[in-house]
Amino acid sequence: MIESRLIVERPRFRLDIELDVARGEVVALLGPNGAGKTTALRALAGLVPLTGGHIRLDGEPIQDAPAERRPIGMVFQDYLLFPHLSALENVAFGPRCHGMSRKASRLLAREWLNRVGLGEHAVTRPGELSGGQAQRVALARALAVRPRLLLLDEPLAALDAHTRLDIRARLHHHLGDFDGAAVLVTHDPLDAMVLADRLVVVENGAVVQQGPPSAVARHPRTGYVARLVGLNLYRGVADGHAVRLDGVTPGGAGRPVSQEDGRLGGAFPGGAGWPGGVTLNVAESQSGPVFVAFPPSAVAIYRSRPDGSPRNLWEATVGGVERHGDSVRVLLTGPIEAAADVTAAAVAELDLRPGRRVWAALKATETHAYPA
Amino acid sequence: MGAAHRTAGRMPWVLTVPAVGGLVFLILPLAGLLVRAPWSTMGERLAEPRVLEALRLSLVTATLATAICLVLGVPLAWLLARGNLPGRRLLRALVTVPLVLPPVVGGVALLLVLGRNGLVGRRLHEAFGFSLPFTTAGVVVAEAFVAMPFLVISVEGALKAADSRFEEAAATLGASRWRVFSRITLPLVAPGVSAGAVLCWARALGEFGATITFAGNFPGTTQTMPLAVYLALETDPEAAIVLSLVLLAVSVAVLAGLRGRWVGAS
Numbered sequence: 001m002i003e004s005r006l007i008v009e010r011p012r013f014r015l016d017i018e019l020d021v022a023r024g025e026v027v028a029l030l031g032p033n034g035a036g037k038t039t040a041l042r043a044l045a046g047l048v049p050l051t052g053g054h055i056r057l058d059g060e061p062i063q064d065a066p067a068e069r070r071p072i073g074m075v076f077q078d079y080l081l082f083p084h085l086s087a088l089e090n091v092a093f094g095p096r097c098h099g100m101s102r103k104a105s106r107l108l109a110r111e112w113l114n115r116v117g118l119g120e121h122a123v124t125r126p127g128e129l130s131g132g133q134a135q136r137v138a139l140a141r142a143l144a145v146r147p148r149l150l151l152l153d154e155p156l157a158a159l160d161a162h163t164r165l166d167i168r169a170r171l172h173h174h175l176g177d178f179d180g181a182a183v184l185v186t187h188d189p190l191d192a193m194v195l196a197d198r199l200v201v202v203e204n205g206a207v208v209q210q211g212p213p214s215a216v217a218r219h220p221r222t223g224y225v226a227r228l229v230g231l232n233l234y235r236g237v238a239d240g241h242a243v244r245l246d247g248v249t250p251g252g253a254g255r256p257v258s259q260e261d262g263r264l265g266g267a268f269p270g271g272a273g274w275p276g277g278v279t280l281n282v283a284e285s286q287s288g289p290v291f292v293a294f295p296p297s298a299v300a301i302y303r304s305r306p307d308g309s310p311r312n313l314w315e316a317t318v319g320g321v322e323r324h325g326d327s328v329r330v331l332l333t334g335p336i337e338a339a340a341d342v343t344a345a346a347v348a349e350l351d352l353r354p355g356r357r358v359w360a361a362l363k364a365t366e367t368h369a370y371p372a
Numbered sequence: 373m374g375a376a377h378r379t380a381g382r383m384p385w386v387l388t389v390p391a392v393g394g395l396v397f398l399i400l401p402l403a404g405l406l407v408r409a410p411w412s413t414m415g416e417r418l419a420e421p422r423v424l425e426a427l428r429l430s431l432v433t434a435t436l437a438t439a440i441c442l443v444l445g446v447p448l449a450w451l452l453a454r455g456n457l458p459g460r461r462l463l464r465a466l467v468t469v470p471l472v473l474p475p476v477v478g479g480v481a482l483l484l485v486l487g488r489n490g491l492v493g494r495r496l497h498e499a500f501g502f503s504l505p506f507t508t509a510g511v512v513v514a515e516a517f518v519a520m521p522f523l524v525i526s527v528e529g530a531l532k533a534a535d536s537r538f539e540e541a542a543a544t545l546g547a548s549r550w551r552v553f554s555r556i557t558l559p560l561v562a563p564g565v566s567a568g569a570v571l572c573w574a575r576a577l578g579e580f581g582a583t584i585t586f587a588g589n590f591p592g593t594t595q596t597m598p599l600a601v602y603l604a605l606e607t608d609p610e611a612a613i614v615l616s617l618v619l620l621a622v623s624v625a626v627l628a629g630l631r632g633r634w635v636g637a638s
Contacts, residue, residue: 046544067543067544068544068545068546068548069546070544073545076537076541080535080537080540080541082541082556082559084559084560084562093545097546097547098546141545142544145545145546151544
């Protein structure tokens with residue numbers, strides 16, 4: 001329904017992505033700050049001119065139309081409700097602009113406010129609405145113009161954790177009812193996974209990975225995505241169940257998500273005990289260049305070399321220890337960088353402090369390889 | 373609280389003394405006006421036709437001048453704040469020239485352009501048999517010329533401070549440029565427009581130099597309050613005091629009346 005190639009060139013930044021969205025589909029643009037997600041959204045809206053490419057809506061080019069002529073609805077990050085108008089007048093504004101009578105537009109606005117559960121707040125000014133209520137008014141305002149393309153810029157970012165849960169569920173419901181194409185920009189993987197049918201990961205102005213949320217979550221292809229979904233990620237060459245990791249790792253759960261991507265990864269320090277490089281045993285039989293991913297919970301840590309010989313075993317150094325939800329995340333350096341999740345009790349028992357030498361074992365059954 | 377008091381008490385005298393001096397300097401002349409006023413004959417003096425005539429003329433012309441400034445000045449301010457035109461800085465500088473120009477010079481300039489033999493004035497006279505100088509319309513033109521920069525600068529400042537993303541939001545909802553301006557931009561900068569209009573009106577009310585140069589000093593048609601004050605000072609100083617007091621009262625009343633609602637908010 002929407003076919004687009006969005007090229008926006010700025011000094012020291014270039015956005016160049018292809019984005020197609022089907023009717024009824026919700027696509028999430030996911031990426032780190034400064035990746036160009038919001039620029040892409042604003043280009044679709046007509047708020048940023050394209051320097052190249054095209055936007056076709058049902059085959060009809062709209063890239064040269066100004067924002068007010070595009071059949072869009074947009075929810076802005078901080079909602080931008082008009083402060084001098086009531087909630088009802090905010091929602092009625094769009095229909096009025098599309099030539100509806102004052103009376104009809106107010107009726108429609110009231111209907112939309114009821115639909116988002118804010119019927120009793122019709123006369124309230126935006127300044128007196130809570131964050132969650134303002135978000136719902138903003139959504140009603142965007143939907144009231146019956147857009148064919150709905151654009152949402154970080155629609156949940158300004159909400160506190162508790163409200164976010166409720167609003168995310170409501171938004172999911174409304175997106176389900178929406179019959180047009182929807183594009184959602186977010187840097188929160190959970191929002192993207194819950195709300196979107198398809199994820200498009202943008203880094204440095206380009207698409208680096210896309211697919212259904214479950215596939216992206218299982219098979220990350222960049223360090224940024226791996227960190228978002230909490231997996232350790234490596235590149236290597238597979239021969240059957242054995243994968244020889246090559247010199248570069250894209251990074252993963254072992255690195256903090258906030259760290260900017262692109263420059264991630266580096267040469268392995270040639271590990272003792274791994275002569276000729278690092279080889280991991282994995283669940284799937286593959287051949288050729290692959291990614292290898294495993295969750296931090298698949299790594300077990302021992303003070304001394306464990307008995308029985310696990311397939312994947314190496315000696316590592318504790319690089320850091322930090323709280324991670326209910327467990328503790330231990331960052332291991334050594335032949336490979338990896339994150340391991342252990343219990344707080346284990347940390348005390350094993351006396352895991354930075355610099356301590358430990359043995360790390362990895363279950364082959366939880367180590368997945370997929371073509372790079 | 374305690375800390376604030378202590379800090380205030382320790383205000384250095386190098387600042388306190390000139391501050392008090394400045395306050396006295398600003399208030400004393402106004403107090404003098406009140407002290408020297410001929411209170412016993414005030415009632416009959418106020419009822420004099422020439423006082424009422426001058427007052428009516430001043431109020432009417434200042435209001436008309438403000439209206440003209442609003443109609444022309446708000447779009448001009450928008451152009452300066454939002455317009456994407458080359459030489460914007462030069463334009464802004466040109467707009468502010470009447471602000472620093474001695475009003476008499478402004479009057480002379482208006483005369484040269486709009487006078488009966490002026491560049492534009494001659495055409496006007498030939499076409500319509502109408503000439504601006506020495507008419508009430510001329511008073512309005514002179515006042516508007518001098519007062520417009522106050523409005524433009526005030527509104528431009530408000531436009532620049534306003535979040536232009538609201539205008540983007542309106543555009544995504546399908547609002548035309550004019551609708552965005554009239555329904556979103558203008559209401560958002562309303563406090564700035566009001567403050568500018570009050571400044572503009574006050575400036576127009578007190579206008580002297582450009583008015584007397586361009587429109588002359590004819591009782592009933594061009595003799596506004598400031599002109600009447602100046603004339604009275606030579607013949608009847610007490611009358612000048614009364615006229616001044618009226619002007620002062622009107623200015624303060626307008627300022628006080630609008631302060632709570634608009635000016636204070638900006």
